[in-house]
Amino acid sequence: MDITRCMSTQHPDNASVPFFASSPVLAGEDEIREAYYCYSHLGCDEQMWDVEGKEIDPHVVKKLLTFYPEFFRKHILGRDLRLTVRVPNPSVERAEAKILLETLESIPRSFDAARAFYGDDAPPPIFEVILPMTTSARCLNRVYSFYQDFIIGRQHRPVLDGDITVAEWIGDFGPARINVIPLFEDIPTMLRAGEILADFLDGKEVEYQRVFLARSDTAMNYGLAAAALANKIALQQLYETGERTGVPICPIIGMGSAPFRGGLSPRTVERVSGEYPSVVTFTIQSAFKFDNPAPDVNRACDFLKRRTVSPPPPVDEERARALIENYSAAYRRRIVEIAPFINAAARFVPARRAQAPHRSFRIRPGAGRGEPSAGHFFHLRAVFPGLPAGADRAGSPLRRRSRVPGAGVSVFPGKAHGRALLYGPGEPPADGRTSEGSAERRAGVEPGRGAHAARPPVPRMRGCG
Numbered sequence: 001m002d003i004t005r006c007m008s009t010q011h012p013d014n015a016s017v018p019f020f021a022s023s024p025v026l027a028g029e030d031e032i033r034e035a036y037y038c039y040s041h042l043g044c045d046e047q048m049w050d051v052e053g054k055e056i057d058p059h060v061v062k063k064l065l066t067f068y069p070e071f072f073r074k075h076i077l078g079r080d081l082r083l084t085v086r087v088p089n090p091s092v093e094r095a096e097a098k099i100l101l102e103t104l105e106s107i108p109r110s111f112d113a114a115r116a117f118y119g120d121d122a123p124p125p126i127f128e129v130i131l132p133m134t135t136s137a138r139c140l141n142r143v144y145s146f147y148q149d150f151i152i153g154r155q156h157r158p159v160l161d162g163d164i165t166v167a168e169w170i171g172d173f174g175p176a177r178i179n180v181i182p183l184f185e186d187i188p189t190m191l192r193a194g195e196i197l198a199d200f201l202d203g204k205e206v207e208y209q210r211v212f213l214a215r216s217d218t219a220m221n222y223g224l225a226a227a228a229l230a231n232k233i234a235l236q237q238l239y240e241t242g243e244r245t246g247v248p249i250c251p252i253i254g255m256g257s258a259p260f261r262g263g264l265s266p267r268t269v270e271r272v273s274g275e276y277p278s279v280v281t282f283t284i285q286s287a288f289k290f291d292n293p294a295p296d297v298n299r300a301c302d303f304l305k306r307r308t309v310s311p312p313p314p315v316d317e318e319r320a321r322a323l324i325e326n327y328s329a330a331y332r333r334r335i336v337e338i339a340p341f342i343n344a345a346a347r348f349v350p351a352r353r354a355q356a357p358h359r360s361f362r363i364r365p366g367a368g369r370g371e372p373s374a375g376h377f378f379h380l381r382a383v384f385p386g387l388p389a390g391a392d393r394a395g396s397p398l399r400r401r402s403r404v405p406g407a408g409v410s411v412f413p414g415k416a417h418g419r420a421l422l423y424g425p426g427e428p429p430a431d432g433r434t435s436e437g438s439a440e441r442r443a444g445v446e447p448g449r450g451a452h453a454a455r456p457p458v459p460r461m462r463g464c465g
Helices: 029-042 060-067 069-074 094-118 137-156 166-170 193-201 216-222 224-245 269-275 286-290 294-306 317-346 438-442
Strands: 006-008 046-050 082-086 128-131 179-184 209-214 249-254 281-284
Touching: 006 029, 006 294, 029 046, 029 060, 029 069, 029 294, 060 069, 060 082, 060 094, 069 094, 094 137, 128 137, 137 166, 137 179, 137 193, 179 193, 193 209, 193 224, 209 216, 209 224, 216 224, 216 317, 224 249, 224 317, 269 281, 269 294, 281 294, 286 294
Parallel strands: 006 046, 006 281, 046 082, 082 128, 128 179, 179 209, 209 249, 249 281
Antiparallel strands: none
16 A cells, blocks of 8 residues: 655645746646646655636646656556546535536546556556545445446446447446545534544445545634644544554645644644644645745655654544634634735735635534535625625635636637746756746746747656656
8 A cells, every 4th residue: 555645736825936837827737737847846746636616627647648758657647646636526516516527537538548658557547536525424425336336337338229338339447446535624524534434434345545634724714723623633533443444544634834724834844744643645735835945845745755654642532622612613703803804915815726716614503414405504604694794705815715817717728828838857946936927938938928929839848757
């Protein structure tokens, strides 16, 4: 069992624009380049490909293998490196529900692309999906079963009565099954993490199970201290569940670089990872990657990959639950008072990722433990009744992960964005950071005219591997 340790994510928390970007707002082809850069230069061994709430490229596997063949022949996608997709949760995000189906449909196609590149013995490049806002085992089982029954299972059915099967017509489908990673984002669900996971694992034969615990969104809704305590209770429960079931549990924790969002940066990896010794995988978010010198990021990822994972420190769960309740109540009272100041300051925060609003939510007190219903999810004015009018509007930082222009972004080359060039080791500036005009200069375009004016060829980094 070889579980990745550093998961690069697409959170829009960076201030600096990466040198390869064709626009300050990363989207489309830039995110293909970003994934490659994180694999090849920063030391990340996993990329989260987020299809929740934004346009994405469904051909990411084919493009990575086509654009950077030398690198990926040496570093096998699906074995040495992972690409893990975060999908919408249809129980919550009804407007994006069918994107889940499109994403699951793309997994066999990506496998075909990998087999065409590596040969018939290629590992599946995508074999895990992350389900956000998980509140029950039923949510997980729906995704798990849908893939097996409706994506993979149909290949054995005849196209017409008495006709050849779907597999005989268009080829076999694989992988045979996928792993579903629950992402627990609200505290009431996080405090039942062990129970939900045990229910999901019942009757399944799995080598291991990964579980994703949110930190930054949880802190936004409940406060920093409550989020940290909830994470530690969940980690303790997950460890105990693993001990009972005999299934190794491999936690992922989603931390940003700002102290409120978790405080994980190249300067703090030893301290933060020491506080969460049972966490196997840490998220490497955009501020971690792009607001620090590249050599520092690489060293920090190397440390995370070499560290020893050990059991979590014991937590007095009863006392911690009382602290969570008291602290989150106080936090919610205070956030009402400072909301106008947050909104005023947020107007000066630039957009960094083409991402749609992500609705905040909480579990209604006394609500049942089954699947979420529409009544479980509230806008912020329902969570924080004292918020002034407009504080929960679409443009408010309390409602959005990023403030993004309303226009859509094309994900295909040559339609909306050109290609800025990627460079090999030692070629970017020494500190790993560049101005927004640097990508244009590298592409041979005068700053301010836009990289799309030059339309450089498909990016290929030199000296890779």
